[in-house]
Amino acid sequence: MTRFNVNDVTDAISQSNTIFNVVLAPNVEAEVTIPEHATYAIFTATSDFWVKINAIAAITVPAATDTTHTSSNPELNPLVRMVTEGSIISLISPSAASVSIAFYS
DSSP states (O other): OOOOOOOOSSSSOOOSSSSSEEEEEEOOOEEEEEETTTTEEEEEEESOOOEEEOSOOOOOOOOSSSOOOGGGOOSSSSSEEETTTEEEEEESSSSOEEEEEEEEE
């Protein structure tokens, strides 16, 4: 696992040696397990996608405004998130998308 120090001041980081590529069909949820030693995940994608880490139930593409249960809602196009090894990342997209997740420790 490539080491990533968020306190480093730099324009670039090393390429991760643990990268997952997830191909999403429209409105079909996919799940990935966060690998051993990972503490950060960096996301990039070809289209909009929604993410929830450790979702209690299946996630869906939001169809309406929901401000009552904000902690259970998925997040649109996150860039970097702290993660815990063994946890589950749930992803979904309203259209076909490829999502790359680079993990760092």
